[in-house]
Amino acid sequence: MRIEHLHLSGVMGLKKNFFALPDTGIVLIQGENGAGKSSVIEAVSMAAYGRGVRSKSVWNPTATSPKINLTIQEVPLAIQRHGPGGPRVKLSFGDAPYESTTHAQEALNKALPLTWRQWRKACVLSSSDSAAFTLASDADRKRVIEDVIGLTALDQAHKNAREECRKKEAALAEAVQAKALVETRIAEIHKRLLDGLPPDELAPPLTSEERSEHSQAQIALQSARADREGAWKALREAQATSMVEGEAQLLDLRTQRKRIGDGKCPTCGQDVGETLLSHLHARIQDLAAVVEKKRASYDEKVALIYEEVAALTEEERSYQREVDQNRKRSMEAEQAELWGKKAESIAAEAGRDLAEAKTEGLTLDAQIHEYTQEISVLRACVQTLSTRGVRSLLVAQTTKALEESANYWLSRLGGELSLEISPYTEKKDGTAKEAISLTYSKRKAEAASSALLALEGDEPPASTHSPSVFNLPYVSASGGERRRIDIALTLALGQISEGGHGQGTSTLFCDEIFDALDTEGMDRAVAILEELSAHRAVIVITHHPTPSLLRAAKTHFYAKEGTLSVPLSQKNQS
Structure with missing residues (x-):
């Protein structure tokens, strides 16, 4: 992100200031503590991203209508941001109006070439960055590298993938359970269909001939019953007159004969x-x-009537049996018809239920297949985004690049130091964690110069010496050695960060990272700064610049009492 102009007022310790940055070269900002040197970085951060580097707000509460105007070259983009007490619209850029500052910031974030974290890591070099790396635990050091190359953004992606995977697994379990219920329902429907089937042997429906025969048999039964009842009636009538004609008179005569059995009249007693x-x-x-x-004729007549009644009774029974059989046949036919209708109703209802259940089952099968595939992809994502996935490979590659870059800058700064930055698996509390160790070695002068020649592409001497002391912890280094290690790591971390985001020509801020170096070290640092500023502006913020830095600076500002001013000597030169 190349910064072209910066116009600010009421930002932290700075009052009203305006300055244009060159495309290339070193821009020196000098001043005592509290003079407002680092407020320039805070102003850029606030203008572009709505937040400071060290604090959430950078506005001076005593300032009247504080504001920041920032022009970014490569977009191009002119940003104007107002602090408290200014106009209602706090952020504006481009021509499109926005409903709120939040909406404007969201649009601005899309327009900017870097996110705030990317810009902070790639374009603002601070001793705090190296301290966060050197003084961190081995496990936390790995997190620093992940943050530098933007892998911490994968944390949320990993969390989201894991949560989404759990949701899909729960949905899959629910779908599998629902499918089991559907299969149970289908089995019950099949059982209902089987239970609804009629018996294997059902009477066929009545034919028209059978119906006619049944009707005729019923008529014949009624006729036979009437004939039998007529015969019974004749028999009863015959039995009602059991004494034949003359039988009463004969009985009377016999009675009289019996009474006069001794030859005398029973009435008068005469002979x-x-x-x-x-x-x-x-x-x-x-x-x-x-x-x-x-009597014989009567008995014969009664006997004949009895025979007729018996014959008619047998005929009636025969017809009754036939009618009963016909009735049974009709009932079986009716039962078969009822079974058929019931089976049709059950089959129709079960068919609808079965079709619905099968459709639901097919839908669940599709969902199960879809969930299974999604879970497979999500599990692969979780594995890839985890610390043992692609992140581990990227961290290993970045660690190696960081070691090479840091040793290159160490060799440029002089001295007999080299760093060893190695990833390893730390086992603690029964768990294994990825970690990164940091040690340094002291080399002899010829070995250091040999390494420098090798990094710069020159052929090293034939004989070199191995380090005399190696694998020393960072805390055992002297103050000067630590300072060189810190600067080398700061430059290496910034180089890796900007390389990872394709911002090799962005405006670079160096916030007091070269302070406390000796004169030789600062001279070497100036050579590095001149190299870095060949294709971009490098803003160096420091307390006491060395003569070499003053000579190398293309533009020199002096921070005092809230104002950034150009020294008189430079004005005279201009």
């Missing part, structure tokens, strides 16, 4: 003559013969 008795006897015999003949 009855033989003639009368013979006549009475003859009459009894004649009448008995007639009565006997009539």
Whole structure:
């Protein structure tokens, strides 16, 4: 992100200031503590991203209508941001109006070439960056490298992928359970269909001939029943007159004969003559013969009636059996018809339920297949985004590049030091964590110069010496050695960060990272700064610049009492 102009007022310790930055070269900002040197970095951060580097707000509460105007070259983009007490619209850029500062900031974030974190790591070099690396634990040091190359942005992606994977797994389990319920329902529907089927042997429906025969049999039964009832009626009538004609008279004569059995009249007691008795006897015999003949005829008639009643009864029973059989046949046909209708109703209802269940099952199968595929992809994402996935490979590669870059800058700064930055697995509390160790070695002078020649592409001497002391912890280094290590790591971390985001020509801020170096070290640092500023502006913020830095600076500002001014000597030169 190349900065072209910066116009600010009321930002932290700075009052109203305006300055233009050159495309290339070293811009020196000199001043005592609290003079407002670093406020320039805070102003750029606030103008572009709505937040400071060290604090959330950078506005001076005593300033009237504080504001920052920032022009970015490569977009191009002119940003104007007002502090408290200014106009209602606090942020504006471009021609499009925005409903709120939040909406404007969201649009600005999309327009800027870097996010705030990327800009902070790639374009603002501070001793705090190296301290965060050198003084960190081995496990935390890995997080620093991840942050430098932007891998911490993967944390949220990893968390999101893991949460989404859990949701999909829960949805899959729910779909599998629902599919099991559907299969149970389908089995119940099939059982219902089987239970609804009629028996294997069902009577066929009645034919028209059978219906006609049944009707005729019913009529014949009714006729036979009427005939039998007529015969019974005749029998009862015959039985009602059980005494034949003359039988009563014969009985009376026999009674009289019995009463005069001793020859005397039972009424008057007189003798009855033989003639009368013979006549009475003859009459009894004649009448008995007639009565006997009539009795035989009567008995024969009754017997015939009995035979007719028996025959008619048997005929009625025969017809009754036929009618009963026909009724049974009709009932079986009706039952079969009812079974058929019931089976049709069950089949229709079960068919609808079965079709619905199968459709639901197919939908669940599709969901299960989809969830399974999504879970497979999400698990791959979780694995890839985890610390043991691609991040581990990137951290290993970055660690190696960081070591090479830091040793290059160490060799440029002089001295006999080299760094070893190595990833390893730290086992602690029963768990394994990825960590990065930091040690340094002291080399002899010829070995250091040999390494420098190798990094610059020249052929080193044939004989070199191995380090005399190696794998020393950072805390065991002297103050000067630590300062060189810190500067080398700061430059290396910034170089890796800007390389990872393609911002090799952005305006670079160096916030007091070269202070406390000796004269030789500062001279070497100035050579590095001149190299870095060949294709971009490098803003160096320092307390006491060395003569070499003053000579190398293309522009020199002096911070005092809230104002950035150009020294008189430079004005005279201009």
